[in-house]
Amino acid sequence: MNLQAADMVLQITTVLYFTSMIGYLLFLFNQKSTYQRSALYLISTAIGFHFVSMVIYTIATQHVPIQNLSQSLSVAAFSLGCMFLFFQYKFDLKILGVFASILLSGIMLAVLLIPDAPVEKNAVLKGFWFYSHIIMVFTGEAALALACGAGILYLLQEKGIKTKNPGFFFKRLPSLDLLDNVGYTCLTTGFALLTIGLATGFIYAKTIWGRFWSWDPKEVFSVGTWVVYAALLHLRLYSGWRGRKSAIMTIVGFLIIIFTFIGVNILLGGHHQPFTK
Numbered sequence: 001m002n003l004q005a006a007d008m009v010l011q012i013t014t015v016l017y018f019t020s021m022i023g024y025l026l027f028l029f030n031q032k033s034t035y036q037r038s039a040l041y042l043i044s045t046a047i048g049f050h051f052v053s054m055v056i057y058t059i060a061t062q063h064v065p066i067q068n069l070s071q072s073l074s075v076a077a078f079s080l081g082c083m084f085l086f087f088q089y090k091f092d093l094k095i096l097g098v099f100a101s102i103l104l105s106g107i108m109l110a111v112l113l114i115p116d117a118p119v120e121k122n123a124v125l126k127g128f129w130f131y132s133h134i135i136m137v138f139t140g141e142a143a144l145a146l147a148c149g150a151g152i153l154y155l156l157q158e159k160g161i162k163t164k165n166p167g168f169f170f171k172r173l174p175s176l177d178l179l180d181n182v183g184y185t186c187l188t189t190g191f192a193l194l195t196i197g198l199a200t201g202f203i204y205a206k207t208i209w210g211r212f213w214s215w216d217p218k219e220v221f222s223v224g225t226w227v228v229y230a231a232l233l234h235l236r237l238y239s240g241w242r243g244r245k246s247a248i249m250t251i252v253g254f255l256i257i258i259f260t261f262i263g264v265n266i267l268l269g270g271h272h273q274p275f276t277k
Contacts, residue, residue: 002060009053010074014108016046017077021101028098028172036094043101047081054078063126066134069262070116076261077107079138080145087146091182095173099149129204133197140193141257143186144229148254150183151247158244180243183250184236191229198226221260228253 023039026032054074057065065071084100087093153173160170173179201222205211232249235241241249 003057006053006057006060006065009049009056011112013046013049013053014105014112016042016049017081017101017104017108020046020097021105024098024101027094031172033094036097039097039101040088040094043081043097043104044085046104047078047085050074050078050081064131064134068116070111070114072261073107073114074111075134075138076142077104077111079142080104080107083139083142083146087143087182087186090185091178093150093174093178093182095153096146096149096182099152100146103145103149127204127207129200129207132200133204136193136197136200138197140190140195140197141261143190143193144250144257145254147183147186147190147250150179150186151250154179154183154247155244158247176243180246183247184242187229187233187246187250191226191233194226194229198222217264218260221256221264225253225256225260228256 020039020042023035023042027035027039054065066075080100081104084097084104088097153169154176156169157173157176157179160166160173161176201219205214205219228249232241232246232253235249236246
């Protein structure tokens with residue numbers, strides 16, 4: 001197994017993600033279940049190929065593909081795909097696949113366009129706490145991305161209901177209650193995973209640098225992101241922040257995640273900066 005094989009499989013993966021996006025867009029416009037089923041099959045197959053490419057890369061290089069920006073985005077896409085399948089089978093919210101497939105295709109396009117810069121094998125990027133941190137953070141952020149998607153769909157449906165001319169999305173989207181419920185489940189799942197991810201990250205930092213907290217920019221913004229979502233959950237539970245307010249906040253929260261994931265590393269540096277080179 002070699003890197004060329006991993007790259008080839010990753011390219012096939014990207015084609016499958018883009019094809020699934022086309023299928024979901026056809027489903028959005030024509031509402032034929034055949035398109036949705038085909039798109040779901042394609043996105044499931046893409047996730048399988050994605051996993052194979054990561055395994056090939058790991059075997060070839062003896063370290064997981066999480067060493068630079070291109071690889072980090074690839075792992076983010078894989079996590080998003082896995083979480084989408086989980087929530088798809090849990091709620092059967094077919095229209096969520098439109099958002100997921102567009103986001104997946106966009107991320108994978110960036111993966112192919114961004115040079116996969118050569119990286120030196122880093123002996124500290126391994127171990128139980130490191131892998132636990134990576135898995136929990138990426139899957140948590142993937143669930144929060146889907147909460148953002150449900151929030152966008154909620155706002156579109158709410159706009160259609162409130163206007164005299166419901167428009168394009170009204171008949172294509174489910175009830176507001178279902179969208180709010182899906183968004184809340186994605187939110188609580190993502191928040192729980194993110195919490196565990198931050199905790200394991202602090203423990204990993206302790207084992208590597210001898211301290212739980214070092215005021216690293218990524219640490220500060222990550223905790224700040226956690227506080228935003230914690231506040232949203234508190235407001236939902238105790239102040240009735242459901243529906244529109246919750247949808248808007250999930251979108252804002254995901255935008256903060258994007259900045260924390262990429263912007264902080266590029267603009268402010270810190271321990272995580274090598275992951276975005």
